[in-house]
Amino acid sequence: MKHGYIRVAAATPDVKVADPEFNRKRICEQLEEGIKNHVKIMVFPELCLTAYTCGDLFGQDALLAKAKEELKQILNVTEGHDLLAFIGMPWENHGKLYNTAVAVQDGRVLGIVPKTNLPNYSEFYELRYFQPGNELPVTVKWEGIEIPMGTNLLFACEEIPQLMIAAEVCEDAWVPNPPSIRHVLAGATVIANCSASDETTGKDIYRRSLISGHSASLVCGYIYANAGEGESTQDLVFGGQNLICENGTLLAESRRFGNKTVYGDMDLERLNHERRRMSTFPAADRRDYRVVPFHMKKEELELKRYIDPRPFVPDDEAERSRRCEEILSIQAMGLKKRLSHTGCKHVVIGISGGLDSTLALLVTARAFDMLEIPRNQIHAVTMPCFGTTDRTYQNACLLTKKLNAELLEVNIKEAVSLHFRDIGQDPEVHDVTYENSQARERTQILMDLANRLNGLVVGTGDMSELALGWATYNGDHMSMYGVNSSVPKTLVRHLVRYYADTCGEEELRDVLMDVLDTPVSPELLPPRDGKIAQKTEDLVGPYELHDFFLYQILRFGYHPEKIYRMAVSAFGDGYEKETILKWLKVFYRRFFSQQFKRSCMPDGPKVGSVAVSPRGDLRMPSDAVSRLWLEELDNL
Template identity: 65%
Template structure:
């Protein structure tokens, strides 16, 4: 349970209708299996002790008595176990029959939650047998013990702050105002749903969407367990469609018609952080709830959850292509508006033959097409200097010509050498002055050409560079509009790749592919044997690691040791643990020391859930001290 992770499960036993003893044995087996693999919360289907399809047998007193007896047996079975299980059964209270979820742990029944919304349409006839549940809890006697009975019950873990569980049953989720809304407003971060949802064509898609949507709306974990094989097939078939969702994302989903038990690791700290961030999520002060405290042994959850090493990039090609088209459209629309507002017709861009400037030029070309302007009005300036290689130079030239922009070539050597003489710098000393003088000269030329053409300089720097401060202040750091400002480096590569994949011009495609194969470099140091000598990732570290760190630091605010833990899982077999830690330290050091560069960024469109603009997602003081983050890293 370290770092807020808690292992949960949803199980569907293959029951026999009305055979409560047999069903109890299967339920206990499922609980035992789940507990043995570290599961803390297990959800079983609606009415699973008797079976959902008992119909008028629910009126048989002998079955109701046997169901209650088997519930007590299930509770006794959990004695000494560190698992909270939710099981479904019919229960008579004050001469009325209820469809309930019973929470059992460590030999006790903690509480009984009745179903509120009883479907009595289409194939459902629940109102024939059951009574809608009460909201305000009262005490009932079960096996000589008083147990709270009511919808407004929450189960709270003493040892893990924020682990609060609310329960609802099947149809409760499908109505306009589910009980889980009230549970969340009262503080619940995990919802359990005991269900018996039959299968009809296409229903699984709708059901999954409903579960994901509710978990997103309530910013919670949602554990949904449904009845499956074993129920009567007189009129219906049940598929055991179990789903575990977290804030809109499916963590685990059972294959239908197989009674599959599924497990997942919910991240309670992540959910609490999201609620904390979302100021429109109400304060947890809903009155009238009964809070039932329980205990778990505090131990580290052995994670089975997978973490995408490229969180900014969809893994499925269809989704990735859709994301790329969407981002390019956002970039182009942002630039289009700026051109229309300023009545500007001329775009000026420095083109290096690298990924960032390539993407920016492609976006400008898309923008000009949208505006109905000739691409010849785009001025792409290549500015070779001490570190320029033939490969990048030729790619810059070929790309500009294939896109139909106007190419200007201005060699910086003479101007930079004059500048070195003016400031008294030895050109044989390849230090930061040597490098940044070139970067600032490039920007000066671009700005002045923009003045000549009545245009604006379109910036090329990406979000990963800005997070690391890998940009020359008042050099490539500055422009009049930055189209890549919210695009991480790992995504830049895929955006350029998307242009290559969709291009009908074979020559353009060939150029783009070669640019994709070129090492990332600012090309500010002289080449070695004609090849790039200065490779960015050798200096600041792999961008795929930095983008991973950036995502979890900025999107969720995770603590350093948690990010290190999940990074080791995400990059297992790719990077050694000590290397991950090394570059994490670099990221935190640069991220805190370089905020002053982000505080004065040019305008640019936000394209995703993470951004570093001081006018958008990241309002950070330029003089913030990173000591507590550094100390946390030193302890790893």
């Protein structure tokens, strides 16, 4: 449970109808397996101790008594362990029978949660046997102990404040106003659902969407255990579709028609951060609730949770293509509005033959098409200087030609050399002044050209560069509208590739593919043997690592130690641990020290859940210090 991770499970045991002894043995086997696997919360199906499909046998005293007798054996198995399990079983109280989820831990019953919504339509006849549960908890006695019983129960872990569990039973999740809504408003972070949902064609898709949607709208973890093989097939078939979801993400799902246990490592810190971040998520109101405390030992898990090394880029090819098309449209729509508002019919773009300026040019061409402005009023300016290579120069020229934009070449060597003379810079000293003078000269040319043309300078820098401050202040840092300002470098690459794959023009595709194959570089130092001498990722680190850090830091506010652990898990054998730690420290240093550049960055459209605009997602002081974060990494 270090860093907020907790292992949970949804288990479907083999059952025999009306045979609690057999069912108890199978439940206990899965409990023991869960204990060995360091599971802390385990959910079983609805009425699994008797089987859901007992029908009128629920009216038999022998069955009800046997179920409670077998519950004692389950308690014996849990004794000495902190695994919290929810077992579905019938429970009689004051002459009425209830369909309940019984919470058990360490040899005792913590609480009994009755089902609220009893289906009595189509194939369901639960009102024939059961009474709807009470919301307000009451106290029932069993085996000489007092047990709270009611829907409004919260099981609170004393050692882990973020862990607050509530339960609902099957149909409760399918109604317009499920109990889980008020549970999370009372502070529950995890919902357990003991379910017996039969299979009909297409129901699995709806069920998955339902549970995932609940976890998203309620910003919670959701453990859904469904009845499976062994239930009566007199009229129905149960498939055992178990689901573990977290804030809209499916962590684990079992295959149907085979009784299995599925495991998932939930991130409680992520849930807590999301609720804290969302000003519309209300503070907990626990009136009418009874809080049941329990204890749980903290232990560090070897994570089985999948951590996506590329959080900005979908793995699925179809989804990635859909996302790329959507982002290109957002970028183009942003520029379209700015052009129509200003009345500009011309734009100026510095085109280098690199990824970022290529994407900016592609987006601008799309915006011009939307406005029905001729593309020859896009002025793509190539400004070769000391570090320009033939490869990037040729690609810049060819790309501009293929997009039917106007190409303008301004060689800035003479102007920069004159500037060096004016400020007393030795051209043989290849320091930051040597580099930045070139970037600022290029920006001056673009701005002045825009003035002459009554146009607008389109910025090319991406979000990863802004996060690292890898931009020359008042150089490539500045523009009149930055179309790439919230697109991370790892995503820029996929956007250009998507355009190459869908443009339908072989020559355009070829040049785009060569741009993709070119090392990322500002090209501010002289080439070696005609090849790029200055590779950005050699200097500031791999962009795939920095984009991973950026996402986890801004999206979830995690501790540096946790981000390091996640990165080690996500990138596996791709990087040594020491390498990841080195670049994470670099990221924090640069992220804090370079905020002044982001504080005055140009306008640009937000395209994803993470952005660094000072007018939107990141209101951060330019003089904040990074000591707290770096010290945590130094202590690893």
